[in-house]
Amino acid sequence: MNKYQRLFFFQTIFGFIFLFGFELKAQTESSKRSWFQAAQQGELVKIKKLYKKVKVDSENPEGETALILAAEAGSKEVVEFLLSQKANVNIKDHSGNLALVYSIEMGADEISFLLLQSGTVRDFKTKEANSLFALAAKAGRTKIIDELLKNETRVLDQVNEEGETPVMVALRSAHFALAEYLLKQGAKLDLKNKKGQTLLEIAKESGVPEGHSIYRVLATTKTAH
Numbered sequence: 001m002n003k004y005q006r007l008f009f010f011q012t013i014f015g016f017i018f019l020f021g022f023e024l025k026a027q028t029e030s031s032k033r034s035w036f037q038a039a040q041q042g043e044l045v046k047i048k049k050l051y052k053k054v055k056v057d058s059e060n061p062e063g064e065t066a067l068i069l070a071a072e073a074g075s076k077e078v079v080e081f082l083l084s085q086k087a088n089v090n091i092k093d094h095s096g097n098l099a100l101v102y103s104i105e106m107g108a109d110e111i112s113f114l115l116l117q118s119g120t121v122r123d124f125k126t127k128e129a130n131s132l133f134a135l136a137a138k139a140g141r142t143k144i145i146d147e148l149l150k151n152e153t154r155v156l157d158q159v160n161e162e163g164e165t166p167v168m169v170a171l172r173s174a175h176f177a178l179a180e181y182l183l184k185q186g187a188k189l190d191l192k193n194k195k196g197q198t199l200l201e202i203a204k205e206s207g208v209p210e211g212h213s214i215y216r217v218l219a220t221t222k223t224a225h
Contacts, residue, residue: 032058039066039082042075047082056085063094071111072102079103079111089120096127104135109143116147129161130169137166137182140175149185156187163194164202171199171206179203180214189218 031053038046047066057065067087070078079099083089092098100120103111116122125131133155136144145166148155157165164172167187170179183189192198197205200218208214 032060035066036060036064036069039069039075039078040073042070042073042078044075044077044081047078051081051085056082056087057091059091059093063092065091065093065099067091068093068097068099068102071099071108071115072106074103074106074108074111076108076111076114079114083114083118089115089118090124098124100124100132101126101135104132104139104141104144107139107141109141112141112144113147116144122148122152129159131155131158131160131166133158134160134164134166134169137170137175137178138173140170140173140178142178142181145178145182153186156182156185157191159191159193163192165191167199168193168202171202171208174206176203176206176208176212176214180217183214183217189220 031050034046035050035054035058037043038050057067059065060069065087067079067082067089068091070082089099098115098120100112100115101124103115120132122132126135130138133145133148136148155166159165160169165187167179167182170176170182189199193202200215203214203218
């Protein structure tokens with residue numbers, strides 16, 4: 001084989017390698033798109049077909065994993081399967097949110113419990129400094145609140161970037177009974193937000209009806225007024 005033949009041979013080999021690599025990459029990208037779509041639509045059968053072709057913690061352009069998409073979609077079966085495949089519950093998307101943030105917002109308590117039991121960090125805060133506890137208060141998820149209270153009562157008075165506690169967040173979200181429940185669990189009555197507003201002022205501003213039992217709770221401290 002002369003040098004020209006050798007050159008042609010190696011060029012042919014490199015060409016095949018390049019084409020094979022290009023085709024493999026295209027197949028991988030196609031599998032990823034199908035993977036994310038299946039997670040978003042709760043298609044467990046398709047997820048099971050694709051999981052060996054895609055890394056379980058692969059991220060889409062928004063930084064979302066299949067677990068985040070499935071949690072946001074409220075697909076318990078897909079979430080359970082992904083967790084069985086060791087999906088990382090503590091990956092944040094480009095908005096800085098975990099899968100648990102979306103399941104709480106969606107009111108998907110069963111998924112939220114699964115994510116908590118699978119090791120989601122409980123001291124997580126959003127970019128707005130809202131704790132998981134505050135998010136649960138905003139969404140009115142009493143069961144999640146009780147779970148988060150089991151080992152840590154300090155969460156009752158954690159504040160967000162506006163200086164508002166979970167009680168204040170619950171009031172502003174019209175979860176008045178939940179706000180009262182948090183106060184009975186030991187949340188402080190005498191705190192103010194960054195605007196200097198008291199709980200009583202926030203309650204009135206949030207439209208708590210006159211005669212609501214929460215006013216009796218607030219009346220137990222002078223500083224609430």
